[in-house]
Amino acid sequence: MKNKIFCAVLVAGVITAGVVIADYFSLFGITQQVKTGFVGAQFKTVDAENGMLVNDVHVRCFQKMNENACGQRDSHEPGKVxxxxxxxxxxxxxxxxxxxxxxxKTRDPKLHIMFIHPDYDNPINSFELIELYANPDRQFLVNMVPRDEAQVDRE
Known part of the structure; x- marks a missing residue:
């Protein structure tokens, strides 16, 4: 009796392992689904003259045929976007x-990001999307050049 139970458990275990291994090697087929999601990127904004962090920077992203190519998330950290x-x-x-x-892949492989702040020139940095997708934890450095005082007075 014990041998029959042992054999039944052993056969069930071998069959289960065989099914799992066969599925691992895709012998039962594969389904493909298109899913929409988000990839994050982080930027550290610093003053180009003194290296201090620049807070309250907003972004605008654009590509060919796409004027709103990204969204900004609240960072809750000084100098980070x-x-x-x-x-x-x-x-x-x-x-x-x-x-x-x-x-x-998108039609345009480059993403252009404008960093907007009222006291600084608004630099536009271009990034390859593949670079942003491959390194979601990487922090990119953005140098913000202060606006000329004469230019600010005219506006």
Whole structure:
């Protein structure tokens, strides 16, 4: 009796392991879904003359045929700006495993970001989207050049 139970448990374990291994190697097929999500990027804004952090900076992102290519997230940290870039991903899944994920490329591979502050020139920095997607934890440095006093008085 004990041998029958042991054999039944062993056979069930081998079958379960076989199914899991077969699924890992995608022998039962893969489904692909397009999912929309966001990739984050963070920027540290500093004064170009003295290196001090610049607070209350806003961003505007644009690409060809897309004038609103990102959104700004509250950072709650001095001198830091966080943005969210919408992305579409193709996710390949088998029964139990994610087999892979590919980001769908946009028409324009460059993202242009304008950093806006009333006391500084508004620099526009361009980034390759692949660079931003690949390094979501990287912090990019942005040098903010103060506006000329004469220019501020005229406005």
């Amino acid at each position: 966080y943005i969210k870039i919408p992305v579409r991903r193709v996710v390949s899944r088998s029964l139990f495993f994610n087999q892979g994920e590919v980001i769908i």
